[in-house]
Amino acid sequence: xxxxxxxxxxxxxxxxxxxxxxxxxxxxxxxxxxxxxxxxxxxxxxxxxxxxxxxxxxxxxxxxxxxxxxxxxxxxxxxxxxxxxxxxxxxxxxxxxxxxxxxxxxxxxxxxxxxxxxxxxxxxxxxxxxxxxxxxxxxxxxxxxxxxxxxxxxxxxxxxxxxxxxxxxxxxxxxxxxxxxxxxxxxxxxxxxxxxxxxxxxxxxxxxxxxxxxxxxxxxxxxxxxxxxxxxxxxxxxxxxxxxxxxxxxxxxxxxxxxxxxxxxxxxxxxxxxxxxxxxxxxxxxxxxxxxxxxxxxxxxxxxxxxx
Amino acid sequence: xxxxxxxxxxxxxxxxxxxxxxxxxxxxxxxxxxxxxxxxxxxxxxxxxxxxxxxxxxxxxxxxxxxxxxxxxxxxxxxxxxxxxxxxxxxxxxxxxxxxxxxxxxxxxxxxxxxxxxxxxxxxxxxxxxxxxxxxxxxxxxxxxxxxxxxxxxxxxxxxxxxxxxxxxxxxxxxxxxxxxxxxxxxxxxxx
Numbered sequence: 001x002x003x004x005x006x007x008x009x010x011x012x013x014x015x016x017x018x019x020x021x022x023x024x025x026x027x028x029x030x031x032x033x034x035x036x037x038x039x040x041x042x043x044x045x046x047x048x049x050x051x052x053x054x055x056x057x058x059x060x061x062x063x064x065x066x067x068x069x070x071x072x073x074x075x076x077x078x079x080x081x082x083x084x085x086x087x088x089x090x091x092x093x094x095x096x097x098x099x100x101x102x103x104x105x106x107x108x109x110x111x112x113x114x115x116x117x118x119x120x121x122x123x124x125x126x127x128x129x130x131x132x133x134x135x136x137x138x139x140x141x142x143x144x145x146x147x148x149x150x151x152x153x154x155x156x157x158x159x160x161x162x163x164x165x166x167x168x169x170x171x172x173x174x175x176x177x178x179x180x181x182x183x184x185x186x187x188x189x190x191x192x193x194x195x196x197x198x199x200x201x202x203x204x205x206x207x208x209x210x211x212x213x214x215x216x217x218x219x220x221x222x223x224x225x226x227x228x229x230x231x232x233x234x235x236x237x238x239x240x241x242x243x244x245x246x247x248x249x250x251x252x253x254x255x256x257x258x259x260x261x262x263x264x265x266x267x268x269x270x271x272x273x274x275x276x277x278x279x280x281x282x283x284x285x286x287x288x289x290x291x292x293x294x295x296x297x298x299x300x301x302x303x304x305x306x307x308x
Numbered sequence: 309x310x311x312x313x314x315x316x317x318x319x320x321x322x323x324x325x326x327x328x329x330x331x332x333x334x335x336x337x338x339x340x341x342x343x344x345x346x347x348x349x350x351x352x353x354x355x356x357x358x359x360x361x362x363x364x365x366x367x368x369x370x371x372x373x374x375x376x377x378x379x380x381x382x383x384x385x386x387x388x389x390x391x392x393x394x395x396x397x398x399x400x401x402x403x404x405x406x407x408x409x410x411x412x413x414x415x416x417x418x419x420x421x422x423x424x425x426x427x428x429x430x431x432x433x434x435x436x437x438x439x440x441x442x443x444x445x446x447x448x449x450x451x452x453x454x455x456x457x458x459x460x461x462x463x464x465x466x467x468x469x470x471x472x473x474x475x476x477x478x479x480x481x482x483x484x485x486x487x488x489x490x491x492x493x494x495x496x497x498x499x500x
Binding site for chain 2: 166169170173174177178183187189190191216220
């Protein structure tokens, strides 16, 4: 087949499948990038170069910080964050560069709050750092979650929810919610978020939130129950319940957290009630068998989750 | 909207739970604040950051009165650099935080205790709690756990407060952080 015949065939195919020129261009660019990715040294040098540039800019900013006025300080910290955020939005809309959007949103999620804190420090009066953080994280939660509503990018949801948690956590602290209740309710809230997200196309971030939510819930539950001798045994059904839940929701991360929680609790329990009695060595042996049994069960559950 | 709520009932309940708790505890704190009387007793405290128990100058409370104590530093102790304390009296009714003039003690003087003239007519109580139930403390974070450390923000402005009811009712003495502020006593009587 000569070149003209090939072009004719391409035209026929594009008409047949309603393919645009942009889509063909994007596919060619992505394929060429893919070809280059085999060269790990180039990738490594690229990351290193990027790190040096960011590090150098940070160092330069720190060196000239004292000589900068308030407006310049805000511009130098908030500006790059805003630019990164806008570039992130632009790259999402262009499939040739959409892979760049996540690192750009990551950069924005670090620089935007930094710039906003600098703005508050330079222009706002008062010394209430907690209130400042509530405002900053609240605004960023809105910014990221509203953009997520429009663009449906997982990275925007990840950072938006993280900012929401930062703001909500500080508001709860300010409202004097007792620390154990704080941890239990926030942990449960994060778990429900992870559970919901796990059923959508954004499930890649569910594991992180299962980990944070599960850890926070179990940690705080133990802190609450630990204070009441005699009823601290109630923690065991809570932790085992979390193991069962992890199988129900098919989360290996949650299974890992709850398994370690059960193991840690058994260690605490034997130390608390059997350490000073003659049966301690026997208790240790029993604990050893329990650990092996639970680990084996956890591995089996993990395998069933993998299959599921 | 209704369909979204129905579909995501678990998520809605999860997000509503901490919000409802926040509203409940905020309301309870406000009610407690409103029903607790304001502090009435003046408090004396020392606020140098470098002030410590082995300083040559000490502010002491003896027979309900405040003295400046001086113990000459030992010559072989090169690290002992005497620092004159900064003594304050805070009046919660007016919000005034006055620094008190201390008597001069010449270098090389012998061990002595001098009644502080500006406070000579005042009588102090060394009790940790004032007669109306307030205590002098730093704005430390209350005890926390993993979640409060992650999302509670490590809140510590370092301000000194008069507080009651587990910090729910508090009056800020000074927003300038004094990491080594030490309580001296409550002013229980002022004779003019």
